[in-house]
Amino acid sequence: MTKVNVGKSVMEANAEQAATLRSEWQSRELTVLNLISSPGSGKTALLEQTLEHFRGKLQMAVLVGDVQTENDANRLARHGFPVKQIITNGTCHLEAHMIEKHLPFVDTKGLDLLMIENVGNLVCPSSYDLGEDAKVVLLSTTEGEDKPLKYPAIFRRAEVAILTKTDLLPYLDFDVSAVRHNIDQIHAGIPMFRVSARTGDGLDEWLTWVETKVARKKHPDFHQTVR
Amino acid sequence: MxxxxxxxxxxxxxxxxxRDLGVSRVVSVTVTVGRLMAVETDNLWFGLDVLKSQFGETSQTVFLVVEQSVRLHCSHCGQTTDMQNWTFACETxxxxxxxxxxxDILEVTDMEVADETEGTLETMETEGKNDDEGECRKECYGSKR
Structure with missing residues (x-):
């Protein structure tokens, strides 16, 4: 018997596809954000508000992943931007090849911002690079302050965290300072925006962050926020 | 999943x-799973056992799944320490x-391949040659882990 050193990453195929996407998006100066959360945390609601805000200001498109149905795509399409549903038929996350396959359905020419709404799941999507500029993790006020500790990988890999459904805070025992503390245990100092997609409260910070991200992609020396 | x-x-x-190495049978494989990969090792092992029959090269392979701790390098004090209790802070x-x-890796680290001159498992067992080695192999191939 002979022992052979292999040392090959299992994620290699995905990483190669993600790198191809990233370089294509780099050349187009296209910003891509990958939204990840549990099911029902409010990814689609946040996207609806985001699309509405940027109408007439930015060219956006959305790829939205779900195990079944086109419900989210139908909701998002009402806001006047190209949207393509990715039905995974059971797969609990999006992979780079799925993005590659569905991208031709969205015209990326002249596009400023591509939003990818991942399948609702805090575990598996964290491992897959989709070529995005940043992973964005969402956590709603009904979920419990210890989510960052229970699902550390995604909070470590996300560049920004969004606490959603803050309009419900008066009716809950949710401790906002505790969730901030728990995020800092995993990924100290990342921004945590507090938003209510329902009332619009707190959306400004998030939208400014997105605008800055888009501006930096086009002008890497861009330092100030655009507002 | x-x-x-x-x-x-x-x-x-x-x-x-x-195939690249020109061998027809892989005896064992070590897979390293970093804890940050959020992989349930029992599920992974189960998947490997179910899927290995697809290829002749892997149909009898024993997969060993090894977990790797998260290690952190501190840019403040320069120490590298094992992460404790899922807190991303320097232990020092x-x-x-x-x-x-x-x-944060998931990799095929190494593997043992059968030299093409060696007999197949079946011949080793039926012929009863090299009792010690035969026993070991039977255990390796037959047992689930």
């Missing part, structure tokens, strides 16, 4: 590696200015 996708990648990767000085330097 992304473990099944990972298992498929691993089995294909090992079979391809064997407490700083949060840390970078993950281990524990």
């Amino acid at each position: 992304h473990e099944l996708s990972f298992a498929q990648e691993i089995v294909s990767l090992v079979a391809q590696e064997a 000085c407490g700083s949060h200015q840390v970078e993950v330097v281990a524990g």
Whole structure:
């Protein structure tokens, strides 16, 4: 018997596809954000508000992943931007090849911002690079302050965290300072925006962050926020 | 359940590696799973056991799944320490200015391949040659882990 050193990453195929996407998006100066959360945390609601805000200001498109149905795509399409549903038929996350396959359905020419709404799941999507500029993790006020500790990988890999459904805070025992503390245990100092997609409260910070991200992609020396 | 996708990648990767080396049978494979990969090792192992029969090269392979701790390098004090209790802070000085330097990989680390001159498992067993080795092999191939 002979022992052979292999040392090959299992994620290699995905990483190669993600790198191809990233370089294509780099050349187009296209910003891509990958939204990840549990099911029902409010990814689609946040996207609806985001699309509405940027109408007439930015060219956006959305790829939205779900195990079944086109419900989210139908909701998002009402806001006047190209949207393509990715039905995974059971797969609990999006992979780079799925993005590659569905991208031709969205015209990326002249596009400023591509939003990818991942399948609702805090575990598996964290491992897959989709070529995005940043992973964005969402956590709603009904979920419990210890989510960052229970699902550390995604909070470590996300560049920004969004606490959603803050309009419900008066009716809950949710401790906002505790969730901030728990995020800092995993990924100290990342921004945590507090938003209510329902009332619009707190959306400004998030939208400014997105605008800055888009501006930096086009002008890497861009330092100030655009507002 | 992304473990099944990972298992498929691993089995294909090992079979391809064997073909590249010109060997027809892989005896064992070590897979290293970093804890940050959020992989349930039992599920991964189960997936490997189910999927390995796809390829002749892997149909009898024993897969060993090894977990790797998350290690953090501190840019404040320069120490590299094992992460404790899922807190991304330096174990030595407490700083949060840390970078993950281990524990975020999922790789096929190494494998043992059968030399083409060796007999197949079946002949070894039926002929009853090399009792010690035969016993070991029977255990390796027959047992689940």
